[in-house]
Amino acid sequence: xxxxxxxxxxxxxxxxxxxxxxxxxxxxxxxxxxxxxxxxxxxxxxxxxxxxxxxxxxxxxxxxxxxxxxxxxxxxxxxxxxxxxxxxxxxxxxxxxxxxxxxxxxxxxxxxxxxxxxxxxxxxxxxxxxxxxxxxxxxxxxxxxxxxxxxxxxxxxxxxxxxxxxxxxxxxxxxxxxxxxxxxxxxxxxxxxxxxxxxxxxxxxxxxxxxxxxxxxxxxxxxxxxxxxxxxxxxxxxxxxxxxxxxxxxxxxxxxxxxxxxxxxxxxxxxxxxxxxxxxxxxxxxxxxxxxxxxxxxxxxxxxxxxxxxxxxxxxxxxxxxxxxxxxxxxxxxxxxxxxxxxxxxxxxxxxxxxxxxxxxxxxxxxxx
Amino acid sequence: xxxxxxxxxxxxxxxxxxxxxxxxxxxxxxxxxxxxxxxxxxxxxxxxxxxxxxxxxxxxxxxxxxxxxxxxxxxxxxxxxxxxxxxxxxxxxxxxxxxxxxxxxxxxxxxxxxxxxxxxxxxxxxxxxxxxxxxxxxxxxxxxxxxxxxxxxxxxxxxxxxxxxxxxxxxxxxxxxxxxxxxxxxxxxxxxxxxxxxxxxxxxxxxxxxxxxxxxxxxxxxxxxxxxxxxxxxxxxxxxxxxxxxxxxxxxxxxxxxxxxxxxxxxx
Numbered sequence: 001x002x003x004x005x006x007x008x009x010x011x012x013x014x015x016x017x018x019x020x021x022x023x024x025x026x027x028x029x030x031x032x033x034x035x036x037x038x039x040x041x042x043x044x045x046x047x048x049x050x051x052x053x054x055x056x057x058x059x060x061x062x063x064x065x066x067x068x069x070x071x072x073x074x075x076x077x078x079x080x081x082x083x084x085x086x087x088x089x090x091x092x093x094x095x096x097x098x099x100x101x102x103x104x105x106x107x108x109x110x111x112x113x114x115x116x117x118x119x120x121x122x123x124x125x126x127x128x129x130x131x132x133x134x135x136x137x138x139x140x141x142x143x144x145x146x147x148x149x150x151x152x153x154x155x156x157x158x159x160x161x162x163x164x165x166x167x168x169x170x171x172x173x174x175x176x177x178x179x180x181x182x183x184x185x186x187x188x189x190x191x192x193x194x195x196x197x198x199x200x201x202x203x204x205x206x207x208x209x210x211x212x213x214x215x216x217x218x219x220x221x222x223x224x225x226x227x228x229x230x231x232x233x234x235x236x237x238x239x240x241x242x243x244x245x246x247x248x249x250x251x252x253x254x255x256x257x258x259x260x261x262x263x264x265x266x267x268x269x270x271x272x273x274x275x276x277x278x279x280x281x282x283x284x285x286x287x288x289x290x291x292x293x294x295x296x297x298x299x300x301x302x303x304x305x306x307x308x309x310x311x312x313x314x315x316x317x318x319x320x321x322x323x324x325x326x327x328x329x330x331x332x333x334x335x336x337x338x339x340x341x342x343x344x345x346x347x348x349x350x351x352x353x354x355x356x357x358x359x360x361x362x363x364x365x366x367x368x369x
Numbered sequence: 370x371x372x373x374x375x376x377x378x379x380x381x382x383x384x385x386x387x388x389x390x391x392x393x394x395x396x397x398x399x400x401x402x403x404x405x406x407x408x409x410x411x412x413x414x415x416x417x418x419x420x421x422x423x424x425x426x427x428x429x430x431x432x433x434x435x436x437x438x439x440x441x442x443x444x445x446x447x448x449x450x451x452x453x454x455x456x457x458x459x460x461x462x463x464x465x466x467x468x469x470x471x472x473x474x475x476x477x478x479x480x481x482x483x484x485x486x487x488x489x490x491x492x493x494x495x496x497x498x499x500x501x502x503x504x505x506x507x508x509x510x511x512x513x514x515x516x517x518x519x520x521x522x523x524x525x526x527x528x529x530x531x532x533x534x535x536x537x538x539x540x541x542x543x544x545x546x547x548x549x550x551x552x553x554x555x556x557x558x559x560x561x562x563x564x565x566x567x568x569x570x571x572x573x574x575x576x577x578x579x580x581x582x583x584x585x586x587x588x589x590x591x592x593x594x595x596x597x598x599x600x601x602x603x604x605x606x607x608x609x610x611x612x613x614x615x616x617x618x619x620x621x622x623x624x625x626x627x628x629x630x631x632x633x634x635x636x637x
Contacts, residue, residue, distance in 0.1 A: 035576065059489040092493055093472040093486040105580070125585045126576070128468040132592040143539070143599045144546040151550040158554060166569050186555070194547035218377060226370040239567055246566060254559020257552035264548055294386050295517070298393040298436045299510040300552070305397055306506030307556045307594070309404060310499045314472070316405075317495065320412035321488035326405065334401075335371055340559060342374040345397070349381040349390075 010145060017141060021134040028127040032074040032103075039124060040070035040082060042102045053089070059321060062090040068098060070106070070118075077108065082118040093318075096123075147194075154193040158186055179249035183212055183256050190257075195264055203267040203359040208260045210358065211351035212252065215259070218350075219251060219343050231335045247336075254308075255344035258300050259351045265296055266355040274363055282364075286356050293352035304344040308337045392436055400428055404502070411490060418458070421498035425454055425505050432509050442520045445609040446512040452608075453508050453601055454501065457593065461497040464589070471496045474583035496586070504594035507553060508601045514545050515602060516609040523613040531614050538606025549598050557591045 032039045046067045054060045066086040072078055084106065088095040098104065103124040109116045140148040165182045169175050187208045195201050233243050269292050270285060316329055324333075382390030403424050410420040429450045433443040465471070472492035518541045523534055564587060568578055578584050 037576075053487055061487040061489045089487045091472070091487055091490050093488070093490075094475070096469050096471065122580055123469050123582070124580055125468055125582070126579045128464070129579050129585065129588060132589060136592045136595055139596050139599045140546070140550070143602050144543045147543045147547055148599075151547045154547075155550060155554055158558075162558065162565075166566065170569070190547075190551045194551070219374075222370060222373050222377070226373060229370050231370055239563060239570065241566075241570065243563070246563060250559045250562045253555055253562065255555070257555030260555075261548040261552045290385065294389050296514075297382075297386060298389065298396065299432060299506075299513055301393055301397065302400065302432055303506040303510045303552060304556055305400060307503055307553070308560055309401070310503035310590075311560060313404065313408060313499050313502065314492065314495055316408045317411045317490055318484055318486060318488060320408055321490065322484045326409065329408075330401075330405065338371050338401075339374060341397075342371065342378055344556070346374065346378050346381060349378065349385055352385055 014141065018138065021138060025127065025130055025134060028130045031126070035074060037105045037121065038075050038077065038108055039073045039103055040084075040106045040118075041073055042068055042070045042098055042100055042104065043081070044069045045098060045100055047097070050087070064088055064090070064097070066097060068120075070104065072106075073103070077115065080115065082106065082108070082115055084118045084120055086120060098123075150193050154190050157189055161185055161189075175245045176248045176252065179252045180212075180216070183252055184209055186253075186256060187212075187260055190260055191264055195268060199362060200267045200271040200359070201264070203271075203362045204260070204263040204355070206362075207263040207267065207351060207355035207358040208256070211259045211263065211347060211354045212256060214350055214354065215255060215343060215347035216248075216252060218346060220248075223248075231339060232332055233336065251340060251343050254340055255304070255347040258304055258344055259347050262293065262296060262300065262348055262351045263355040266292055266352065267359045270356070270359045270363070274366065278366075282360060285360060289356035289359070290352065293356070297348055297352065300348050301341075301345040304348070305341045308341045308344075309334070312337050389436070396431060396436055399431060403428055403431075407498070407502075411495060414489070416491065417495045417498045421501055422454065422458065425501060426451065428505055429454075429509055433513065437513060437517075441612055442513065442516040442609070445612045446509065446516045446605060448612075449512050449516075449601060449605040449608045450505075450508055452604055453512075453597060454505070456600070457501060457504065457597055458497075461500050461593065464593075465493055465497045465500075468585055468589060470582060470586040470589055474581065474586065500590050500593050503590050504597040507549065507594060507598040511542075511545060511549055511598045511601045512605045515542055515605045519606065519609040520613060523610070529614075531610050534610030534613060535606050538610055539603065542602030542606065546599065546602065550595065553591070553595055553598065557587070561587050561591075 048065045048067070050063045050065050052060050052062050064087070066088060068084045068086055070082055070084060072080050072082060086095075086098060088097050098120075105121040105124060106118045107121050108118050137152060140151060142148070144151065161182060165178045169178055187205050191201050191204050191208070195204070228244070233247070239246065266289055270289055273280060273285060273288060312334055316333060319329060319333060320326070379391075379394050382394050384390075386393060407417070407420050407424050411417045429447060433447050433450075437443050473486065515538055519534060519538045522537050522541075523529060529537070564583060568584075573581070
């Protein structure tokens with residue numbers, strides 16, 4: 001009976017959520033009047049072949065000119081039709097071909113209140129971003145129900161805290177220090193939201209913080225001795241400030257999730273074992289702790305690896321096509337991502353014994369009774 | 370620096386994981402090698418999608434069967450990962466065609482001026498493949514967690530039918546979901562921090578951020594891999610509970626047959 005009631009309540013809440021999401025998506029499809037920038041919708045396109053670009057390494061790309069007719073959707077020129085020229089390469093590495101129905105930001109060049117010519121400023125992506133957010137929320141709540149909802153809240157809280165940290169950083173406090181303080185706050189919030197306020201959560205929180213600190217210590221020592229030897233900061237060059245500090249903060253926060261995951265898994269399963277059998281020996285406990293750790297460790301390390309490494313694939317293919325040798329690619333160009341993945345992996349492995357010993361330390365008194 | 374970190378990792382893995390630690394260490398480098406195969410194949414002019422799909426299957430075979438052994442748990446995980454890969458190939462193709470996140474944003478390209486970006490590679494297909502490679506790790510992780518927990522449940526409670534097993538799979542999934550979200554969130558926060566600080570430094574407005582290509586690229590990757598690792602929970606629950614119950618029926622059939630044979634023998 002209780003279950004049925006709960007089920008019904010969930011169905012009602014979920015239906016409301018679905019309706020809200022759909023209306024949000026519909027809103028972003030029609031939000032042109034809220035933008036200050038001029039938005040135009042493409043009504044027809046025409047492609048024309050211009051030339052073929054041949055690159056020194058034997059690859060070639062066709063260049064096309066696209067004549068786009070578009071209708072302005074907002075602002076004082078609403079309803080007017082404009083014609084825009086768009087040049088694009090066949091590979092679309094940094095330019096692109098537009099399709100009929102696409103909405104684009106345009107800048108208008110006016111003379112005597114008449115549009116002389118127009119230029120594409122960008123593509124309107126907000127509706128797709130909203131679709132992504134909405135489907136993410138719908139899927140997580142459908143699968144996880146209340147727990148899914150709590151995860152969304154914890155993610156939102158984390159984003160807010162992170163923004164505060166970046167804001168404080170502009171006041172002059174160093175970013176690595178802030179990230180470390182942030183990491184402690186993040187751990188407190190995430191773990192209490194995931195597994196409630198109890199002893200196993202306390203054990204997990206302490207072991208995450210200790211694990212993170214030890215990992216950072218090791219990384220800082222390695223950095224101190226190697227002086228970023230062999231690391232290329234190419235992908236961070238879009239920043240105008242020194243990026244070493246940001247890199248360290250990235251390492252601190254990047255591995256944090258995995259470290260928390262390992263600590264909570266170990267502390268909660270050890271808690272389970274102790275609850276089942278009060279007289280279980282410390283040795284048996286630490287052995288099964290190690291076994292649990294081994295099981296999670298390997299796939300977890302792979303999660304971090306793929307999450308980081310996939311971002312550099314386009315760069316590497318481009319470099320490969322530019323004639324840079326594979327051995328160079330391996331030794332130099334993946335260094336930044338590999339450093340992140342490796343420090344994360346070190347964090348994961350180190351946290352296993354740390355989490356076991358801290359959990360056992362906290363439960364020691366209870367075991368003796 | 371990478372060498373030193375690798376050595377530290379190897380020592381730690383050997384100390385804590387023993388043989389399994391060594392396997393894990395090897396897997397990292399095998400996977401790196403496989404990703405380089407994708408790069409070389411794409412560099413030679415292959416369409417990125419086909420090699421990516423095959424390599425993703427090989428990666429999941431390595432992580433599942435080499436690291437975790439061949440058994441019912443890994444087989445059901447492999448099936449569900451394959452199903453999910455096919456689903457997400459279709460989703461990324463449809464989605465990538467509309468959101469235009471192929472290639473590079475202007476912000477990215479300014480820094481590196483010594484390479485030529487027009488190299489004839491289909492960047493749209495490549496960007497779809499990157500999304501897939503980014504999410505393969507976490508779907509395997511979630512899938513193996515669920516299938517092995519379900520397997521334990523089915524061994525301890527042999528009388529459970531498919532529906533009950535599926536239900537317990539989902540409740541295990543709920544427990545994993547929170548920590549998976551955290552792992553992913555922080556991993557992506559770590560890799561996007563440069564970008565967030567960049568937006569802060571250059572004072573991008575919220576609408577400018579949302580509509581920019583550089584943000585959309587990262588955001589699509591994050592959201593799709595999140596969705597994938599949630600969707601893998603019900604899929605693995607279905608496949609694993611199906612596999613667990615199917616073999617049980619076979620076993621009971623075998624038992625029945627054996628009983629019949631015995632009866633025949635005794636009657637003779």
